[in-house]
Amino acid sequence: MSNASETGTARHRHARTRAVDFSPGRRDTSAALRHDPLVRGLGLVSAVLGVPQVARPDGVARALGVGNTPLHRAATTAVGVRELTAAAGLLGRPSPVWLWSRVGGDITDLAMLGRALRHHDGRGHGRTALATAAAALVTAADVYAAVTRTRSAPVRRAAATTVARTPQEAYGLWRDLERLPSFMAHVDEVRVTGPRTSHWRVSAPFGGCVEWDAEIVADEPGRRIAWCAADGADVDNWGEVRFTPAPGGRGTEVHVSLCHDMPAGALGRAAARYAGEAPAQQLDDDLRRFKQVAETGEVVRSEGAPFGKAARHEFPQHPARPLTEQELREALS
């Protein structure tokens, strides 16, 4: 008995370690960006703008048609140093962070140029306006690059629950893919299309909807299921669920790891959060409902949370009083 539980613990630890470097080397962000023409181009633009600003701040200030006071020269030098830093970053160790720092710099530049336009003495007004237009163009390019190039950072989520079922039973519930929508809040439909393939429809923030074909890449009854989206999915994603006996007859631990590309990276995450999505929380809630299904046979509903799997999205909830016939029809549909 003690031997068995030791084995269990050892396997558990091993599994946990593997979960951390789950699906390694999916994409090497830095290497990909190094050969990205847009990123290199923006790096070169930074360098070309930065060198004269640092070397001849007074000349640059004149060329822009802004004033030539010590303050203007200092500001120009500072902008130059910033540009050179961004250039070094983008050409040396490219990362989306540098692209976002360029976006931040662009906003500062536009603000300064806008101020210069408002307080202009008239000399070189056209040049300043031209510079502002150019800065706006560069800003657009930077935002585009930052948003599209950040995409490669996948969101990883992991959660675990323990259910009072055997590993085989818990595995069986999960392997019944068409049943997953009954407890996974965002999964609207899973259609099994083959022995290892299935089609998924998942609701996305702002009323959107994402679909993809998935394939089971590992299937060890009673132990593990792993899957990934087929090539060409809108949102690349992959995941794994492991079933391990809990010590001392405490049932079965269900460990889930999910990875998916977050469109627009950090910006996408912020937008999702704004739309009320909290990915880590969602997975916790999904697993809580999996436990309800595994242990009691269904997702538990209350008058306040009558829609079962959408409980968190209902706050403020339906009052804790019985539903009208129409509300009931909606809730149970």
Place this chain on the structure above:
Amino acid sequence: MKANCWTGRNSVEVRDVPDPSLLNSRDAVVRVTSTAICGSDLHLLDGYVPTMQSGDIMGHEFMGEVVEVGPGVDTGRIRVGDRVVVPFPIACGACASCRAELYSCCENTNPNAGIAEKIFGHPTAGIYGYSHLTGGFAGGQAEYARVAFADVNLLKIESDLTDEQVLFLSDVLPTGWMGADMCDIQDGDVVAVWGAGPVGQMAMDGARVLGAEEVVAIDKEDYRLDMAAAEGYTTIDFEEVDVRSALLEMTGGRGPDKCVDAVGLEATHGAPHVRMYDRGKQAVRSGTERPHALRQAVMCCRSGGVVSVVGVYGGLMDKFPAGAWMNRSLTLRTGQCHVQRYLDRLLGLIEEGTIDPTRVITHRMPLAEAPHAFELFKNKQDDCEKVVLTP
């Protein structure tokens, strides 16, 4: 149907609401024949429990007749027509907590467990009429109520005991009993109970049945202390005497062996400056409790004794005497009552007449007068100890 609804801080209203319907396959609908107002309903009324919503039906102490059962209910256990008492915590019967008889910690019955987890670290069971934090289940101060996992939870009453005799099996009797049970009462133990409300009275009865040498009731309301004295318990009026000195005097300087806190988060304080401090913290939401009774119990309890807490706490506490607790080897035991664990034994004690829970009932009113009943109970007017409402 008519139901007593929370409509905002310090306000309840009897309203017309839809009749309940089955939401899960193991639900049943109960026609409520008797329901009661619990001291913890006052914490909801006073607005100290977050996530109450206007229109929520109150009430977690109720009983009645089963009028409908879902297709998943084990009819070997519960059928239409059964007369049942409904325990306030909803248990699924299948999770690890339920299997360990920790029913109020059920892992499956709170649909809002994710929110409860933020406050409590881990989720707790669903409770009827007790905020959305405990699931958003409609309460039993109504003509009908839907109950979940009917075949796991409902206690069938097959004898001819009256509603009043068994109604308190839903909460205050087992809660008070658990307060005494957690004291692990030994020969010669003096048990002091803070709060002589219904739960406190039941804890005193429990301590008596479980073999306490002496039971001490601590409160400030004469009618509550008189109620305890009538059962032969010693009383301390904390507005008249210093509680610790009185307890030390009674116990030859040892202090009570076991202490029960049947007060919870809205304690009345002896010292005005401490009361102001706790009120202030509550008002700015930097502390949710006024734990004077618990602080006092910890300071009074003899070294190595047990402090058993059945009064309700909701969030974060300030100035807990951790030094006294740690250095004097006190044991702190607590929990929302695991009602289902005690039902068979307590029903037996009622049947044989060892415990008579009806002794705490002071008011009987129709459901329609629920708002007035809340007012009497909250303000301790008309010597109100316990109200039973009939729909």
